[in-house]
Amino acid sequence: MTGSACTARRAVSAAMLTLILAACQDDPSAPATELTAASRASAVRSSLAPLGKAVFNDENLSLRRNQSCASCHDAAWGFSSPNSRFNAAGAVLPGSVRDRFGNRKPPSAAYATQAPVRFFDDVDETYVGGNFWDGRATGARLGSPAAEQALGPFVNPVEMALPDPACVVFRVSKGRYRQLFREALGRSGQVLTFPANTEALCAQEGSKIPLSPADSTTMMAQYDLIGLAVAAFEASPEVNSFSSKYDAVLAGQARFTPDEARGFGVYNGKGGCFACHPAAGPQALFTDYTYDNIGVPANPENPVYVGNPAFLDLGVGGHTGEPSEHGKVKVPTLRNLTRVGMRAGRKSYMHNGAFKSLEQVVHFYNTRDVLPACDAVARPRFGVNCWPAPEVTENVNTDELGNLGLNASEEAALVAFLHTLDDGYQARGHAPGGI
Ligand code: HEC
Ligand code: HEC
Numbered sequence: 001m002t003g004s005a006c007t008a009r010r011a012v013s014a015a016m017l018t019l020i021l022a023a024c025q026d027d028p029s030a031p032a033t034e035l036t037a038a039s040r041a042s043a044v045r046s047s048l049a050p051l052g053k054a055v056f057n058d059e060n061l062s063l064r065r066n067q068s069c070a071s072c073h074d075a076a077w078g079f080s081s082p083n084s085r086f087n088a089a090g091a092v093l094p095g096s097v098r099d100r101f102g103n104r105k106p107p108s109a110a111y112a113t114q115a116p117v118r119f120f121d122d123v124d125e126t127y128v129g130g131n132f133w134d135g136r137a138t139g140a141r142l143g144s145p146a147a148e149q150a151l152g153p154f155v156n157p158v159e160m161a162l163p164d165p166a167c168v169v170f171r172v173s174k175g176r177y178r179q180l181f182r183e184a185l186g187r188s189g190q191v192l193t194f195p196a197n198t199e200a201l202c203a204q205e206g207s208k209i210p211l212s213p214a215d216s217t218t219m220m221a222q223y224d225l226i227g228l229a230v231a232a233f234e235a236s237p238e239v240n241s242f243s244s245k246y247d248a249v250l251a252g253q254a255r256f257t258p259d260e261a262r263g264f265g266v267y268n269g270k271g272g273c274f275a276c277h278p279a280a281g282p283q284a285l286f287t288d289y290t291y292d293n294i295g296v297p298a299n300p301e302n303p304v305y306v307g308n309p310a311f312l313d314l315g316v317g318g319h320t321g322e323p324s325e326h327g328k329v330k331v332p333t334l335r336n337l338t339r340v341g342m343r344a345g346r347k348s349y350m351h352n353g354a355f356k357s358l359e360q361v362v363h364f365y366n367t368r369d370v371l372p373a374c375d376a377v378a379r380p381r382f383g384v385n386c387w388p389a390p391e392v393t394e395n396v397n398t399d400e401l402g403n404l405g406l407n408a409s410e411e412a413a414l415v416a417f418l419h420t421l422d423d424g425y426q427a428r429g430h431a432p433g434g435i
Pocket of ligand 2: 107108267271272273274275276277291292293294296329330331332333334337348349350351352358361362365397400401414
């Protein structure tokens with residue numbers, strides 16, 4: 001969030017409202033660009049969710065039939081990367097062709113569908129909405145960023161790597177769940193006849209599936225429908241379960257421990273976290289859908305540097321070409337930060353996975369501008385006696401973070417609070433009313 005703190009803080013929890021109103025009295029005209037239900041309206045129909053789920057989990061929809069959306073967005077890991085070995089290092093996962101990598105960490109595919117169609121907020125001077133770390137799935141075409149996002153990975157050479165959208169439509173129409181696809185097409189829906197060698201062509205990179213112009217148009221409409229179905233699944237309660245301890249506390253079914261409660265206070269107070277990750281009442285998503293450069297250092301283990309040592313992830317600016325957006329990336333949800341599908345599973349944080357624990361993240365927010373630069377220290381220890389320079393030095397937010405003045409126990413309390421945002425609280429054996 002780059003605008004004034006008061007406009008940034010408009011979407012906080014009811015409990016904080018009095019405090020915020022008091023703090024914002026100097027700016028009574030602060031406009032309320034609320035994310036209304038209307039701005040979230042889209043062509044995503046919940047009836048498409050079963051098809052979307054089948055597609056999301058279908059490894060056949062990749063070049064080598066070895067990778068699905070779920071391979072990089074695993075439910076048991078909060079719909080994020082389930083690979084501890086990679087998370088502990090470069091944090092970027094290989095694609096269907098195993099020696100190929102993208103250059104970013106998979107964010108959670110949960111809680112992403114409520115991002116509005118991207119727009120530029122002139123008051124806060126920031127983009128709002130869209131999907132991907134750089135917001136390039138704007139949602140403008142289909143009315144849903146997540147639906148547009150879903151059409152990317154199938155044909156991205158470093159992800160599922162199919163050579164042509166027609167291959168996705170073809171394989172979905174042959175999938176075990178083809179009946180769901182037919183139903184989604186509806187009575188008027190045309191089942192396309194693909195060329196006899198489609199199967200062979202789809203196993204071959206660089207192929208184009210020859211279709212007549214009319215069939216091509218129909219095929220692309222069906223491809224869009226597949227994107228909308230995936231978004232419908234991603235919008236479903238199965239993916240957005242709101243089943244964390246935080247939700248239970250809000251519903252009066254559990255109580256925070258003293259540490260968690262103190263951490264929530266830090267979150268909404270001295271820590272200033274809510275300015276970008278608002279805890280706005282029930283079903284809060286802990287993001288305001290804006291973009292910022294918070295000065296995260298490069299992750300030297302990112303495989304991108306092997307072929308391209310000078311790589312710089314310019315975030316939104318890399319996609320829009322605006323220098324004022326260089327280095328800004330999406331404010332992610334904070335749900336399921338530590339949810340893992342196996343004992344001692346490892347996660348990583350930020351667009352490049354540079355941080356490996358929440359303790360490190362919180363210490364960074366607290367001391368980014370306090371500890372010296374690692375270049376200037378004789379025996380640099382990441383996050384202990386120094387922080388490396390930001391990956392992108394332009395547009396770093398120095399107003400809202402970097403020197404929070406938290407002591408060690410406040411940092412620990414904040415981390416304890418963040419743990420309450422992992423889904424599956426009651427499923428982990430916590431009875432309503434417990435702590
Ligand atoms: C090889 C791993 C991989 C596969 C396979 C993959 N993703 Fe992703 N996903 C990523 C990465 C990496 C990003 C971030 C890319 C970026 O920002 O440029 C991402 C971003 C996303 C986002 C954006 C979330 C947000 O908050 O902006 C969603 C949603 C998502 N993926 C869903 C899917 C779906 C649906 C599929 C299958 C069609 C899929 N992913 C396949 C790695 C993967
Ligand atoms: C000025 C806006 C802003 C403020 C204030 C802010 N954040 Fe963030 N947060 C971001 C952005 C932007 C990212 C992504 C940065 C990146 O990937 O380079 C992020 C990422 C994170 C992540 C990593 C999530 C993931 O999935 O990788 C965590 C955890 C986090 N923030 C927690 C906090 C906490 C705790 C506070 C308060 C101490 C806080 N944030 C304050 C903007 C903010």
